Amino acid sequence: MRALLTRIEQAAGLDRVGDRMQRTVQRRIRSGRVRDLLHGVWLGHPLHPVAVQVPLGAWISAAVLDLLPGQQRAATTLVGVGTATAIPAAIAGANDWATLTPEQRRIGLVHAVTNTVGLVCYAGSLAARLTGRHAFGRTLGFVGLAAAGGGGYLGGHLAYKQAAGVNQSVPELHRISAGWHPIADFAGLPESTMISREVDDVPVLVYRHGENVTVLLAHCAHQNGPLDEGDVISSNGHACVVCPWHGSAFRLTDGTVAHGPAATDQQVLRSRVVAGVVQAQLP
Known part of the structure; x- marks a missing residue:
């Protein structure tokens, strides 16, 4: 299985197929607000x-009920719920x-x-059940569950082996030793301007706002893009740094994600x- 993956x-x-589909998805979902919602x-x-x-959950529960007598109506309801809710889940996944790398997109x-094969099987299973062909519907359901299980395995590979969707800046924390580390003289920090520094060779961003200073990891949570090369914009009244790779935006005052594709905050x-010396340590 590892060799196949x-x-x-x-x-x-x-x-060739993936690039075309990527452009299609980006054309279809143009609104930044919708993208952020789905991310x-x-x-x-x-x-x-x-x-x-x-x-x-609905499909697995339907499969269990299909193995029990007298549960046709309940199983049909669960198949319908699973089939209907699979569509918005697929849109969010697309x-x-x-926004992934080529290897991840493959x-x-x-x-x-x-998963599309599984969804088609379940749509056919629902149609069969609603027309009284419950035996055929059960068969299609089990085939669909097998396909969805295979899709789930691939999704796990994406998340746990390829780190798609995880906060990729967090491992940088493991390179920082315990204790307080001097970073810069407070008096020398320009107001409302981010500067680059290092903590144990880990790049960080330092941002002074009034009498407060925020220190953020400089590698983007989404795909490790160099935030220190990004632009600073205003979003809903907050100063944000925009990743130059994929456009994720984070508030410079607290690291909160303002716009995707990143879904988690910057550390x-x-x-x-x-x-008079700014110091930083692990959170």
Whole structure:
């Protein structure tokens, strides 16, 4: 299985289809607010992994009921719920997928195809059940569950092996030793301007706002983009740094994600000023 997944990751031939689909998704979902909604910016966590729990849970429950006598109506209801809720979950997943790296998109493309097969099987299962062909509906349901299970395995590979959708800046924290680290003289920090520094060779951003100083990791939570090369904008009255790679925006005062594709906040270090020197330590 590992060898198969590696071959999929390296299958550059999939990019012809994947690149075309990526452009289609980006054209269809143009609104920044809609993208942020689907990314899960409002949730502080990617929306897609949460959304898929409903259809998968409904389909698994329907499969259990299909093994029991006298549960046809309940199983049909669960198949319908799962089929209906799979569509918005898929839209959220496509929105995330369009911002991934080529290797991640290849696995994601096969993940989407496999889940689409499962969805088609369940749509057919629902139609069969509603027309009284429950035996055929059960068969299609079990086939659909197998396909959805395969898609779930690929989704796990995306998250846990390829780190898609996770906060990729957090591992930088493990490189910072315990204790307070001097960063800069407070008096020398320009007001409302981010500057770059290092803590144990880990790049950070330092931002002074009034008498307060925020110290953020400088690698973007989404795909490790260099935030120190990004632009500073105003969003809803907050100064934000925009990642130059994919456009994620984070508030410079507290690291809160303002716009996706990042769905998690940028990691902020604890900071203080002692004898005129800004210090930072692990959160």
